[in-house]
Amino acid sequence: MVGRAVTSRDLVLGRLRAALATGGPAPAPVSRDYVQADTVDVDQLAQRLTDYRAHVHRATEAAVADTIADLLPAGATVVVPPGLPPAWLPSTVTALTDDGLDHGRIGAADAVVTAAAVAIAQTGTIVLDGSPDQGRRVLSLLPDRHVCVLRAEQVVATVPEALARLTPHRPLTWISGPSATSDIELIRVEGVHGPRHLHVVLLP
Amino acid sequence: MTRRTFLGMPATAPPVTAPAGVGHLRGDESFPDAARRSLADPQLRRNLRHATTTIRAKSAGVIDEQADWEQLRAAGAAIKADTLHRLPDLLEQLEEKVTGAGGVVHWAADAIEANRIVTDLVRAAGADRVIKVKSMATQEIGLNEALEAAGITPVETDLAELIVQLGDDRPSHILVPAIHRNRAEIREIFLREMPGVDPALADDPTALAAAARRFLRETFLSTPVAVSGANFAVAETGTLAVVESEGNGRMCLTVPDTLITVMGVEKVVPTWRDLEVFLQLLPRASTGERMNPYTSMWTGVTPGDGPQAFHLVLLDNGRSAVLADEVGRQALRCIRCSACLNVCPVYERAGGHAYGSVYPGPIGAVLSPQLTGIEDNASLPYASTLCGACYDACPVKINIPELLVHLRAEAVESRPRPTAESIAMAAAAYTMDRPRLYAAGQRAARLSRLAGRRGRGLPPPLNGWTASRDLPEPPAQTFREWWAGR
Amino acid sequence: MRIALFVTCLADTMFPQAATATVRLLERLGHDVVFPTEQTCCGQMHVNTGYPREAVPLVRRHVRVFDPYDVIVAPSGSCVGSVRHQHAMVARRAGDVRLASRAESVAGRTYELSELLVDVLGVTDVGAYYPHRVTYHPTCHSLRMLRVGDRPRQLLRAVRGLDLVELPAAEQCCGFGGTFAVKNPETSTAMLADKMRHVLATGADVCAAGDVSCLMHIGGGLSRLRTGVRTVHLAEILASTEQSGTPSARSAVRS
Numbered sequence: 020m021v022g023r024a025v026t027s028r029d030l031v032l033g034r035l036r037a038a039l040a041t042g043g044p045a046p047a048p049v050s051r052d053y054v055q056a057d058t059v060d061v062d063q064l065a066q067r068l069t070d071y072r073a074h075v076h077r078a079t080e081a082a083v084a085d086t087i088a089d090l091l092p093a094g095a096t097v098v099v100p101p102g103l104p105p106a107w108l109p110s111t112v113t114a115l116t117d118d119g120l121d122h123g124r125i126g127a128a129d130a131v132v133t134a135a136a137v138a139i140a141q142t143g144t145i146v147l148d149g150s151p152d153q154g155r156r157v158l159s160l161l162p163d164r165h166v167c168v169l170r171a172e173q174v175v176a177t178v179p180e181a182l183a184r185l186t187p188h189r190p191l192t193w194i195s196g197p198s199a200t201s202d203i204e205l206i207r208v209e210g211v212h213g214p215r216h217l218h219v220v221l222l223p
Numbered sequence: 224m225t226r227r228t229f230l231g232m233p234a235t236a237p238p239v240t241a242p243a244g245v246g247h248l249r250g251d252e253s254f255p256d257a258a259r260r261s262l263a264d265p266q267l268r269r270n271l272r273h274a275t276t277t278i279r280a281k282s283a284g285v286i287d288e289q290a291d292w293e294q295l296r297a298a299g300a301a302i303k304a305d306t307l308h309r310l311p312d313l314l315e316q317l318e319e320k321v322t323g324a325g326g327v328v329h330w331a332a333d334a335i336e337a338n339r340i341v342t343d344l345v346r347a348a349g350a351d352r353v354i355k356v357k358s359m360a361t362q363e364i365g366l367n368e369a370l371e372a373a374g375i376t377p378v379e380t381d382l383a384e385l386i387v388q389l390g391d392d393r394p395s396h397i398l399v400p401a402i403h404r405n406r407a408e409i410r411e412i413f414l415r416e417m418p419g420v421d422p423a424l425a426d427d428p429t430a431l432a433a434a435a436r437r438f439l440r441e442t443f444l445s446t447p448v449a450v451s452g453a454n455f456a457v458a459e460t461g462t463l464a465v466v467e468s469e470g471n472g473r474m475c476l477t478v479p480d481t482l483i484t485v486m487g488v489e490k491v492v493p494t495w496r497d498l499e500v501f502l503q504l505l506p507r508a509s510t511g512e513r514m515n516p517y518t519s520m521w522t523g524v525t526p527g528d529g530p531q532a533f534h535l536v537l538l539d540n541g542r543s544a545v546l547a548d549e550v551g552r553q554a555l556r557c558i559r560c561s562a563c564l565n566v567c568p569v570y571e572r573a574g575g576h577a578y579g580s581v582y583p584g585p586i587g588a589v590l591s592p593q594l595t596g597i598e599d600n601a602s603l604p605y606a607s608t609l610c611g612a613c614y615d616a617c618p619v620k621i622n623i624p625e626l627l628v629h630l631r632a633e634a635v636e637s638r639p640r641p642t643a644e645s646i647a648m649a650a651a652a653y654t655m656d657r658p659r660l661y662a663a664g665q666r667a668a669r670l671s672r673l674a675g676r677r678g679r680g681l682p683p684p685l686n687g688w689t690a691s692r693d694l695p696e697p698p699a700q701t702f703r704e705w706w707a708g709r
Numbered sequence: 710m711r712i713a714l715f716v717t718c719l720a721d722t723m724f725p726q727a728a729t730a731t732v733r734l735l736e737r738l739g740h741d742v743v744f745p746t747e748q749t750c751c752g753q754m755h756v757n758t759g760y761p762r763e764a765v766p767l768v769r770r771h772v773r774v775f776d777p778y779d780v781i782v783a784p785s786g787s788c789v790g791s792v793r794h795q796h797a798m799v800a801r802r803a804g805d806v807r808l809a810s811r812a813e814s815v816a817g818r819t820y821e822l823s824e825l826l827v828d829v830l831g832v833t834d835v836g837a838y839y840p841h842r843v844t845y846h847p848t849c850h851s852l853r854m855l856r857v858g859d860r861p862r863q864l865l866r867a868v869r870g871l872d873l874v875e876l877p878a879a880e881q882c883c884g885f886g887g888t889f890a891v892k893n894p895e896t897s898t899a900m901l902a903d904k905m906r907h908v909l910a911t912g913a914d915v916c917a918a919g920d921v922s923c924l925m926h927i928g929g930g931l932s933r934l935r936t937g938v939r940t941v942h943l944a945e946i947l948a949s950t951e952q953s954g955t956p957s958a959r960s961a962v963r964s
Contacts (some may be wrong), residue, residue: 025332026263026330027329027331027332027336028330029330030332031314031329031330031332031488031537031539031543032311032314032315032330034238034239034332034539034543035310035314035488035539035542035543035546036310036311037236037238037547038238038543038544038546038547038552039310039311039546041309041547041549041551043308044549045308046301046305046307046308047301047304048301049298049302049305050294050298050301051298051554052291052294052295053291053294053295053298053500053503054291054294056289067403067513069584072510073515074224096349102565115587122444122478123444124551126440126444139514141513142506142514143513143514144514147585149525149528154456155527155528155529156476156477156519156528156529157477157478157528157529160470160473160474160477167500177436178499178502178503179265179496179499182495182496182498182499182502183496187457187460187462187495187520187522188460188462189525190497190519190520190521190522190525190528190529191487191518191519191520191521192473192517192518192519192520193502193514193517193518193519193520194516194517195512195513195514195515195516197516198468198470198516198517199433199468199469199516200382200383200428200469201278201399201467201468201510202381202382202383202399202400202401202432202469203387203409203428203432204270204273204274204277204407204428205273205274205277205278205281205384205399205402206277206407206428208428208432209429210428210429210432210433210436211432211435211436211468211469211470211471212380212436212439212443212469212470212471212473212474213469213470213473213516213517214470221384254893255892255893255895255896258893258895258896259895262895262896262899266952268899274798371719421837446859542927563832568881568882568884568900569893569896572896572899572900573896601893604759605889605892605893606889606893606896607886607889608882608884608885608886608887608889608900609848609849609850609886609887609889609896610849610853610882610886611849611850611852611853611854612849612853612880612882614853615853625798627792628756628757628759628761628795630804631757631758631759632759632760632761632762633759634759635758635759635760636759644758645760648755648758648760648763649760649763651754651755651763652752652755652760652763652766652767655718655749655750655752655767655770656766656770657749658747658748658749658769659744661718661749663748665721665722668722688890688891688929690894690898691894691898691901691930691933692898692926692927692929692930692932692933693928693929693932693933694929695723695724695925695928695929697722697723698723698724698725698726700720700725701721701722701725702716702720702722702725702728702729703716703721703744703746705725705729706732706744706746707746
């Protein structure tokens with residue numbers, strides 16, 4: 020190693036290798052005999068989302084716009100990711116399609132409407148992966164109300180099934196109910212920094 | 224033994240622990256002294272009892288409905304044990320993947336170096352303020368103090384950390400750092416310290432959370448650099464994960480231009496699939512939820528979405544010394560869920576501050592002394608009755624009682640000269656290895672007790688016992704005397 | 710069956726009534742109890758205080774003394790826990806692999822009293838009579854090191870005349886912890902106070918457990934407060950019959 024300074028990288032890796040040099044028993048193989056997959060129960064998803072104070076609405080594809088119209092006051096400004104199906108948006112709201120909107124405008128909007136990538140019934144979780152119908156992460160973060168439209172075929176039963184469907188290299192946001200905290204006396208209260216209201220519209 | 228060398232360093236070189244004088248791994252006083260003060264505060268004890276009782280019940284409820292909980296625990300423990308066994312290789316793989324995805328990886332041998340790396344990065348970004356996601360690693364290294372010394376303002380954005388920071392206080396729990404405060408106390412802190420707060424602020428948790436939202440919103444939108452920790456880093460893909468509840472994590476990980484993540488080297492997991500185990504274990508063991516409200520995952524930099532500069536700082540700071548101890552290394556499996564704190568009867572009475580370190584409770588009692596070297600935290604392995612509740616609660620099956628006993632032996636061996644205790648222990652062992660001496664000792668004990676102190680009043684250090692309990696009278700006959708006379 | 714009694718040093722010296730009750734109970738059930746007199750102490754105190762090296766001769770002695778027996782019983786969850794979970798570790802730490810393997814063999818034949826009765830001898834009704842209101846404290850090492858589970862309560866429920874009342878927060882440690890009570894007396898006392906509050910809330914006149922160490926702790930506190938609640942070892946209750954009379958009003962701890 021003459022001629023090259025020992026970097027911190029060398030130092031840390033060297034210390035870790037030295038720590039393991041004495042050997043010790045090889046660890047046991049990892050057994051994955053926990054539940055991998057289960058039957059999908061969309062009612063369970065609805066119930067568990069509701070448990071965490073999300074609002075769940077059932078609609079057909081054709082009725083999405085009407086359902087959303089009922090959720091948002093007329094004239095509300097709504098942030099829209101560029102790939103959202105246009106038919107989902109009611110005519111009663113003002114759409115603000117993301118073409119590089121600044122944070123101020125996103126935060127000032129009344130709501131955001133997105134699709135989702137996957138949902139997990141057993142934990143009451145929806146996952147966004149930044150696809151064009153979901154948009155940049157900040158879109159679903161700054162507005163106070165998030166409306167997420169979910170197709171039944173996107174619902175899986177378990178966490179392992181969800182990970183198998185997701186692509187690690189996309190930016191992922193797992194959402195289980197609205198923003199919440201248990202920091203005061205361990206009592207869960209909804210609504211801190213993320214959207215304080217989460218609506219999930221479930222399609223068949 | 225073969226003497227293998229790495230970069231000229233012999234394999235037998237002594238392990239390097241976390242340096243003193245920086246960070247928060249060492250308390251100012253011993254555990255019994257610090258605990259004595261906490262125990263004298265009835266409000267603190269009420270707050271702790273209420274909080275730990277609440278979370279124990281919540282957690283038990285959601286663990287009960289997970290029928291494969293024991294299989295998940297076994298898998299979690301096995302994945303972590305495997306990870307530790309090949310940690311250097313996994314870290315190199317992680318570095319390659321993060322770098323390939325547009326991130327920059329830095330290596331920090333200790334707290335001083337990590338603080339310098341982060342400070343330089345913040346300066347290079349031209350910022351005089353950073354927003355922070357709650358992170359044990361940055362508390363461990365005292366990053367906030369280092370940033371302040373460099374003229375940079377760190378803003379804690381987690382509600383509990385904000386309460387601690389505004390109250391000029393210290394965190395007392397891994398998950399809920401302000402667990403020692405109740406709502407009325409938090410309202411007082413906000414009224415006193417939070418600029419622009421409504422003087423009519425109510426003391427219900429919803430109103431207090433809303434006040435924090437208003438206070439921090441502008442700061443989130445106007446601060447160009449964020450600092451976070453990481454719950455998991457996937458070597459196979461270079462993906463980082465942060466698990467949180469409030470959305471302050473999403474703010475920090477999404478809104479600023481530059482993100483700096485400081486991560487203990489043991490947080491790496493081998494594969495993407497391994498997350499399926501930990502994302503089930505962590506929320507149920509920690510907040511008692513089926514899933515926490517938000518989990519963010521990112522891999523390097525995503526063009527057009529989120530921070531366009533990402534730095535990952537890999538921190539040793541004594542972890543290699545923990546790894547060097549074949550028994551002790553299991554403490555590095557910890558996923559910081561804090562379940563062991565919530566079930567610990569000692570933590571429930573003494574509170575988190577008594578442990579001196581940022582890592583309180585049972586896991587702190589075995590992790591802190593290993594990170595610093597036993598000499599600097601010698602009283603912590605004794606801060607337990609060895610009741611075993613922590614081992615049962617641990618989602619990655621760290622045998623904390625075994626570790627406590629292991630570290631007690633190290634504490635004894637680290638003392639430079641014999642103590643009254645070590646002399647008494649040696650004498651007891653000598654006697655007990657000689658049945659006739661032992662039986663004579665039994666008779667002598669009876670005589671001395673009958674002769675004098677009836678029931679109460681022993682000399683120090685045994686007076687700790689008789690201060691609040693009676694000691695039994697020795698019986699008229701020992702068992703072996705009874706047996707001999709049958 | 711021939712059963713070797715591992716009396717434990719604390720029961721031998723301070724609480725012989727728990728050990729004599731174990732002998733009377735097993736003999737009443739038709740078994741042959743032997744007491745190897747060369748036994749002293751299992752070394753748990755040394756190991757748990759940080760002196761595993763000093764415990765090596767005690768482990769060696771224990772293994773030598775009990776190795777000839779097929780079935781070994783102790784009226785203590787804690788000491789059986791030490792034999793089962795610490796002896797081999799102490800030997801290995803000292804580099805004595807052979808001792809470690811012999812220790813494991815002895816550990817496999819060593820039972821806590823309720824384990825012996827329910828699992829080995831297959832009895833839950835031992836024919837005892839004990840007309841008292843009793844609450845049971847499951848000591849930590851019985852509960853979490855040995856996993857004796859419901860066995861002690863099964864035995865107590867079968868005792869005639871006994872009114873078993875559930876102890877609130879039963880699974881919480883009493884705060885003894887061996888040298889913990891001496892090194893951290895204030896925290897230990899705070900834990901004891903809660904345990905006593907729960908015991909008193911049951912209205913029981915007897916608090917039972919399978920470890921004299923925890924009983925000494927709880928009993929010491931109850932005695933100081935002059936509560937009138939007695940602490941009695943599980944073996945003493947199971948040894949009591951209509952003929953023998955119940956243990957006299959003497960509690961494990963007297964003031």
